[in-house]
Amino acid sequence: MLISSYNREGIGDTLIVMLNNSEQTQLKTERRQNIARVFDETSGETKGYNFFSVSDLFSINEKGPVTLTEQQVAVMNKALEEAGFSDLLTADLSPKxxxxxxxxxxxxxxxxxxxxxxxxxxxxxxxxxxxxxxxxxxxxxxxxxxxxxxxxxxxxxxxxxxxxxxxxxxxxxxxxxxxxxxxxxxxxxxxxxxxxxxxxxxxxx
Structure with missing residues (x-):
């Protein structure tokens, strides 16, 4: 699952990506380059990523939920790899x-x-x-x-x-x-x- 949102006016040029439910978990973050991984402190499971200065990767015109194209997700995966993260994101184009x-x-x-x-x-x-x-x-x-x-x-x-x-x-x-x-x-x-x-x-x- 790939849930993403963007609000430049509210939080700046940051794309928030959620992969799993993080409710009732103790979260920690680790930042490498312009990407922060959010994970469960106990299990180590990745809960999501924050892509800072995401406009350096591609432009986003929406405000709120963002449906990322396969091409955009491929760019994000390359950025994750270059930053040393091992997760691989998969595009989700289905309507919610x-x-x-x-x-x-x-x-x-x-x-x-x-x-x-x-x-x-x-x-x-x-x-x-x-x-x-x-x-x-x-x-x-x-x-x-x-x-x-x-x-x-x-x-x-x-x-x-x-x-x-x-x-x-x-x-x-x-x-x-x-x-x-x-x-x-x-x-x-x-x-x-x-x-x-x-x-x-x-x-x-």
Missing amino acids: FVVGHVKECVPHPDSDHLSITQTEIDGGKVLQIVCGAPNIAQGQKVVVAKVGAIMPSGMVIWDGELRGEPSHGMICSARELNLEQEPAKKGILVLPEATPTGEAFQVDF
Whole structure:
């Protein structure tokens, strides 16, 4: 997995790359040339990299999440090698926000407000996603933030567990997607039935 973000106005000319969930871990960094490796102090597992002065490698026009091309990732891998790091990055061009079809929705056995859904996304893949929205129901077309998505709030979506049930993504509300034109009502955003399952959903940051 390759999650990257860039905000020149906020943090300068630095590309932040996340490879694994770093929550609840003690992190350390080591810097070589213009690259800092972020890793778990206990396991030594690489959690990500910061590429400083990234404009020396290539230009980035986006603000927020960045989808890196295979060519850009190849340039980054060369820079990692030249700096003496051994990790090899792999480009991830798949959309992180897609239209999902709630194929099944049942009450959570250990909660009075959570539901367990089986939701189809792009490529026909079905994800189990635990959802707390009161209006979630079988048959709906919804917006799914897949694992690796960066929300407009800056939160990153990881695999998780809610009350003992695995959850692999998030079914989003209009507010979470920063859709100001949508009514600020409680619950997830329900799309028209004709919206194609798996279609990428555009989120503005």
